[in-house]
Amino acid sequence: MLAMLQETKKAQFIGIDWDPEAIAQARSRIGAYRNRCCLIQDNFSNLNAILKQQDVDKLAGVLFDLGVSHHQLATARRGFSYKYDGDLLMNMAPDNxxxxxxxxxxxxxxxxxxxxxxxxxxxxxxxxxxxxxxxxxxxxxxxxxxxxxxxxxxxxxxxxxxxxxxxxxxxxNNELENVRTALTVAFQALECGGRIVFISYHSGEDRIVKTLFREYVRQGFLTRLHKKVIRPTAQEIAQNPHARSAKLRAGEKCVHS
Ligand SMILES: C[S@@+](CC[C@H](N)C(=O)[O-])C[C@H]1O[C@@H](n2cnc3c(N)ncnc32)[C@H](O)[C@@H]1O
Known part of the structure; x- marks a missing residue:
């Protein structure tokens, strides 16, 4: 999100994560951009309600960076990783x-x-x-x-x-169901010509995105921005080994949809 804020001058952003620790981290990072960025702790499958609350009608773009964060995996007390000893929690949101x-x-x-x-x-x-x-x-x-x-x-x-x-x-965390709901809702909220991007790290997530994209393309609602799924380069993996399983799919909502 920081990179997108830096690359744009006027665009307004809504950042959603249901982990309060991720929201706190993001808040400390966005600093000077805080007036263009609203951070919300919620499940992204509640996007409809979130947009209503924010009085936003349509979105020019949506980016989903799915799955678990490095912070979650590396924090022993969260119980996500077999590498560290901690209570068996694994819930991303405290009320899960x-x-x-x-x-x-x-x-x-x-x-x-x-x-x-x-x-x-x-x-x-x-x-x-x-x-x-x-x-x-x-x-x-x-x-x-x-x-x-x-x-x-x-x-x-x-x-x-x-x-x-x-x-x-x-x-x-009911992750696959959340992705399915969020994709459908986000696509509805996207303005014509708006872009939707997914980065997934698990074959189950990617399958949902691939299938729904295929269906939207078939119905004439979406144009894929790339023929093939985009994978990280060797250089990106060297810089960030957690990216090795990432798959990016991007599409543009068709004007007549
Ligand atoms: C790969 S990490 C994102 C990392 C972030 N882009 C960054 O650069 O720091 C995925 C994040 O998605 C969040 N997440 C997973 N499922 C979610 C859901 N249903 N609703 C909201 N956030 C979710 C996790 O809490 C985690 O922080």
């Missing part, structure tokens, strides 16, 4: 249920499906059953890590741990 709360209210079948669909976890059945069995005893990220390592052959630890944590995080 935490992972511990979600686990207390789930079924083995749901857990297996979460691991399969959101993480493509190879031994999802065995792991889902083990997590379900131990769910009341799991309190910290390292409790969960120890359980995953117990159930998984050592040679698969490196691949399995991030996918299990990713799957559970997507579940806790």
């Amino acid at each position: 249920a935490t992972l511990v709360e979600k686990l207390s209210n789930t079924t083995e079948r749901e857990l297996v499906s979460v691991l399969k669909n959101y993480g493509d976890v190879r031994n999802c059945k065995k792991l889902g059953a083990a997590i379900f069995e131990a769910r009341r005893a799991l309190r910290t990220t390292h409790d969960l890590r120890a359980l995953v390592e117990d159930v998984t052959p050592r040679r698969f630890w490196k691949k399995t741990l991030p996918t299990v944590f990713q799957a559970l995080r997507i579940w806790v």
Whole structure:
């Protein structure tokens, strides 16, 4: 957002993140641009209500930088990463249920499906059953890590741990459903000729964007700005290794839509 503020002179921006820590960080960064930028702590799937509240009718552009932030992953007390020990929270917004709360209210079948669909976890059945069995005893990220390592052959630890944590995080935050709603609402709010851009980091997110873009193109509502999905260059990945799985898709709303 800072780069966009720097590149424009008059454009007004609305920045939305449902994590109060992200909003606080952004607030301290925008400094001199504060009069052109309104920061809102909310779920971006509530875009309609947010725009009404801000008395905004149409948007000239929308950029979604999806998923989890480096700050969230690297903050042990947030419980997002198997690398650091912290309470098993993973909720991006304080009023969302935490992972511990979600686990207390789930079924083995749901857990297996979460691991399969959101993480493509190879031994999802065995792991889902083990997590379900131990769910009341799991309190910290390292409790969960120890359980995953117990159930998984050592040679698969490196691949399995991030996918299990990713799957559970997507579940806790209802991430895919939020993207689907937000895309539809944002597209409606976009003015004719306005541009919509998505940066996604997970195949599930990208699939939703790809499918809805394809449908809008088919209906004549959207023109893709690039034939193919845009991936980060080797130089960008060297500067920011977290960008390695990023996929960018961009489109322009057609004038007659
Ligand atoms: C990849 S990070 C964005 C990083 C940011 N562009 C920057 O440069 O610092 C993704 C952010 O999206 C936020 N987020 C994820 N799902 C959200 C949702 N449904 N509503 C609002 N914010 C969400 C997360 O809290 C996280 O801060």
